[in-house]
Structures are given as structure tokens and as C-alpha cells.
Amino acid sequence: xxxxxxxQPEMSVQEAETVTxxxxxDTSENNYYLFWYKQPPSRQMILVIRQEAxxxxxxxxxxxxxxxxxxxxxxxxxxxxxQLGDTAMYFCAFMKGMNYGGSQGNxxxxxxxxxxxxx
Amino acid sequence: DGGITQSPKYLFRKEGQNxxxxxxxxxxxxxxxxxxxxxxxxxxxxxxxxxxxDFQKGDIAEGYSVSREKKESFPLTVTSAQxxxxxxxxxxxxxDSRRPTQYFGPGTRLTxx
Numbered sequence: 001x002x003x004x005x006x007x008q009p010e011m012s013v014q015e016a017e018t019v020t021x022x023x024x025x026d027t028s029e030n031n032y033y034l035f036w037y038k039q040p041p042s043r044q045m046i047l048v049i050r051q052e053a054x055x056x057x058x059x060x061x062x063x064x065x066x067x068x069x070x071x072x073x074x075x076x077x078x079x080x081x082x083q084l085g086d087t088a089m090y091f092c093a094f095m096k097g098m099n100y101g102g103s104q105g106n107x108x109x110x111x112x113x114x115x116x117x118x119x
Numbered sequence: 120d121g122g123i124t125q126s127p128k129y130l131f132r133k134e135g136q137n138x139x140x141x142x143x144x145x146x147x148x149x150x151x152x153x154x155x156x157x158x159x160x161x162x163x164x165x166x167x168x169x170x171x172x173d174f175q176k177g178d179i180a181e182g183y184s185v186s187r188e189k190k191e192s193f194p195l196t197v198t199s200a201q202x203x204x205x206x207x208x209x210x211x212x213x214x215d216s217r218r219p220t221q222y223f224g225p226g227t228r229l230t231x232x
Contacts, residue, residue: 045223047221106178109163
């Protein structure tokens with residue numbers, strides 16, 4: 001069974017600085033997807049970034065980037081130029097892929113990291 | 120605006136009663152999902168449906184039931200058999216099972232009194 005571990009329950013960062021959130025996962029699969037979701041106080045889950053395991057290049061989305069280390073099974077999220085609106089719970093999630101290129105559909109989540117951005 | 124709607128936002132239920140949570144999407148997505156979130160936890164999959172009139176159990180399906188009669192709708196019924204139903208419930212959808220990114224609705228907070 002796959003598991004996702006986020007070892008930092010809470011983190012804080014000053015506005016405009018950079019912060020890195022850690023995530024490790026355990027799987028014997030070779031084809032899978034990794035995600036970071038953000039859950040602000042409104043509690044709606046918002047996709048931040050996605051990484052396909054077969055891609056060596058790390059995904060980036062504006063101020064958000066990942067460091068994907070497949071051999072180490074590590075998938076950290078870096079937030080640059082932190083903004084007050086980045087304050088939220090951040091969840092790392094894993095999804096098993098299928099041989100034909102699709103996905104199993106079951107997102108497996110870590111327990112989350114609560115990020116506070118301070119002015 | 121395209122998106123996923125869940126209603127109601129807050130729901131209260133007496134112990135022993137069944138209750139149905141609504142999830143509707145106008146994104147023309149084939150696949151839909153129900154997750155449960157407990158305090159201090161990530162989300163866990165209850166049920167998912169990859170196509171109309173078909174659905175599969177997730178990791179914690181006991182005490183829940185679903186239907187998928189229309190592409191846009193995937194209601195979740197929390198039955199009296201669910202031992203700890205108080206939780207935050209999130210519905211999600213994806214284009215189809217080949218496109219893995221899931222988009223979430225705003226959620227329903229269910230409290231059993």
C-alpha cells in the first residue's frame with residue numbers, strides 16, 4: 001500500500017521569503033503522479049502543482065516549484081516570495097498510474113503542513 | 120461559471136438518520152469522487168465513479184452509498200450504519216480517468232447530534 005508522509009505539522013515564514021515543505025512517499029509503483037494541494041481557511045482544496053513520475057524535469061507554477069527526487073521518494077514544495085494569501089494547510093498527495101496511461105483515481109493524502117505567512 | 124457545487128455547506132443530523140449530500144458539476148467531467156476529511160488528517164476516498172451508472176468503493180465505503188444517474192451529479196448518502204459520520208466531506212471531479220488531476224468543490228460539514 002502507498003503511504004504519504006509530511007513530517008512538518010506546522011511551519012511559518014516571513015512575507016517575501018522562501019519556504020520549503022517536505023513530503024516523502026512509499027510505493028513500489030513506477031508510474032504515478034504527485035500533487036500539492038492548498039486548503040485555505042475556506043477549506044476548499046486548490047491544486048497547486050502536479051508532477052508526473054516519468055518526467056525528470058521538476059514542475060513549476062509561478063512562485064511554486066517542486067524538488068522531485070524519485071530514487072529518494074521525496075517531493076518537496078518550494079514557495080518563493082511568500083505572500084499572506086499563501087497561509088493555508090498544504091497537502092501532498094499520491095496517485096497510482098495505470099499501464100495504459102490513465103490513473104487509478106484514488107488520491108492518497110498526507111496529513112498536511114499548516115503554513116503561516118507573517119507580515 | 121464552470122465548477123463544482125456542494126450543498127448544503129453545513130448539515131446537522133440526528134443519530135440514526137440517513138442524510139444525502141449533494142454534488143453537482145458543470146465541467147463535463149466523466150469522473151467524480153467523494154472524500155472525507157477528519158481533524159488533523161488528510162482526505163480519504165469514500166467512493167468514486169468513472170462513468171455514468173458505474174461506481175467503485177474507495178478505502179472507507181462502509182456506511183455510505185452513492186448513485187450516478189447523471190453525468191453532472193454524484194450524491195452521497197451517509198447511512199445510520201456509519202459509526203462516526205461527523206466530518207468534512209469533499210466532492211471532486213476529473214475530466215476522465217486518464218487525466219488524473221482532480222478539482223474539488225467547497226465541501227459540506229456534517230455534524231451528527
